Amino acid sequence: MxxxxxxxxxxxxxxxxxxxxxxxxxxxxxxxxxxxxxxxxxxxxxxxxxxxxxxxxxxxxxxxxxxxxxxxxxxxxxxxxxxxxxxxxxLATRTSPPGEVVTVDGVTIRRAREADFEAVLGMAISTFDYTGLVSSPKRPETEELLRPQLKRQFEGDQLVWIAERGGEVIAAAECGWVESEPDSWAAELLPHGRWGYVNNVVTAPGARGGGLGQALMSLVHNEFHHAGAVGTYLYYNPPNPLASVFWPRQGYRPLWTxxxxxxxxxxx
Ligand SMILES: CC(C)(COP(=O)(O)OP(=O)(O)OC[C@H]1O[C@@H](n2cnc3c(N)ncnc32)[C@H](O)[C@@H]1OP(=O)(O)O)[C@@H](O)C(=O)NCCC(=O)NCCS
CATH class of the missing domain: 3.40.630 (Aminopeptidase)
Structure with a gap:
């Protein structure tokens, strides 16, 4: 309202x-x-x-x-x-062509399947454990708010990628398509075109700094590019000491604050 x-x-x-x-x-x-x-x-x-x-x-x-x-x-x-x-x-955008797909030894990076739902939900919740320290406080009902949104994602476009090691999900990226066309809400923020939206990206706490985030995003950027995206965009919090370094390193530039x-x- x-x-x-x-x-x-x-x-x-x-x-x-x-x-x-x-x-x-x-x-x-x-x-x-x-x-x-x-x-x-x-x-x-x-x-x-x-x-x-x-x-x-x-x-x-x-x-x-x-x-x-x-x-x-x-x-x-x-x-x-x-x-x-x-x-x-x-709000940061990335419009440069994707680089090569990067891999990490012993890690499989792939689209998530139905059976990965609970693991991906757990990873998404853990993002808020961290962002709760460095931006908006984590709400007690975080799981309740996330579950239906992620369910729709799994049942719809399925733009969820995971990194898995030994059968365990250790990083996840949940994304979507956003169409910026005349008179749409997106056109207030983004140049016209079909954009890949990077919503929630997280690496398990013990696996951070090992190149998983970079490898995951290299595949995400390639897949969006080959599916016709004009670029990808996301939101990150400047006080987040991990995200504020990671995203510019992945080629993202501030557009809106x-x-x-x-x-x-x-x-x-
Ligand atoms: C932001 C986040 C997803 C990045 O994921 P990650 O897997 O830690 O990222 P990477 O390891 O690929 O890259 C981070 C840094 O790790 C180091 N790194 C990368 N590859 C490495 C390797 N093979 N060996 C050792 N270190 C490596 C580097 O310092 C790299 O930075 P660089 O690009 O300057 O080299 C992760 O920190 C995270 O989950 N944070 C908490 C949740 C969060 O803030 N999410 C983002 C919300 S917008």
Whole structure:
């Protein structure tokens, strides 16, 4: 559910993510999102007006102020930092041709099968054990929120790849297709075309740093490329010390930064 109001030349939208909303995996339950006019040169003025507006509302504890803005607009970055925002997430794209498929001795990398469902779910949950330390807190209902989403993935496009050693799943990548076409939500963020979306990637804690993530993604990038993707994209959290190094090394470049203040009342 969402509600919109005008704030000068900007639009302020409130999203309510009730119990059962998959957005709760990474988001606060109530989010006020600002849409400043494109290419504005006075972000500070929009943020001041927003701060005044929030002072008249009574946001709950599980809330955030959020805005997506082009990562390379340095003037806006100054304004966001001054108003208490943190760069919680980056939407990054990779459009270069895939390199060679990399392998790791003794490890099989392949598409997941139905029998791998519980193992992949366990791996996906473990991603949130880690990201809960370095970005949004892990919610107690993480498994409940993830299970139906992953089930649809297994029953639908089946864009899930795993790395397995000795019959045990030790890394997984869950992906999807996203079509950016005129007037679609995706076109607000991505150049037009058919994109591979890299949703959840994780290596088992004891196997990290052994080249599995790189090998897994080399296959994912090749398969998307050969299936006609214009590129692949994903979100990662800059405070995540593993992801913030890993993704740029795999060829991803920031396009949008998601700036956030939690709780929403902390905007200043
Ligand atoms: C991010 C993540 C998926 C990366 O997976 P990984 O399997 O550890 O990644 P890799 O081992 O392929 O690469 C990471 C680094 O390990 C080292 N490495 C790679 N191959 C190696 C090898 N054969 N031997 C030893 N070290 C190696 C390198 O330092 C590499 O970085 P480099 O590209 O500078 O060489 C993993 O750290 C993870 O699961 N993190 C927690 C969950 C998470 O944050 N997920 C991402 C959410 S966006």
């Amino acid at each position: 969402s509600h919109e109001e005008r704030l000068g030349e900007a639009v302020l939208r409130r999203h309510d993510y009730g119990p059962g909303s998959v957005e709760r995996l990474w988001s606060a339950a109530e989010v006020w999102q600002l849409f400043p006019p494109d290419k504005t040169t006075d972000m500070d003025a929009h943020l001041r007006a927003w701060c005044d507006r929030m002072a008249k509302l009574a946001p709950p504890a599980d809330s955030a102020c959020m805005v997506n803005w082009p990562s390379h607009d340095a003037h806006a970055i100054r304004a966001f930092l001054d108003h208490g925002f943190v760069p919680i997430s980056i 998601i700036w956030e203040v939690r709780p929403a009342s902390a905007i200043r």
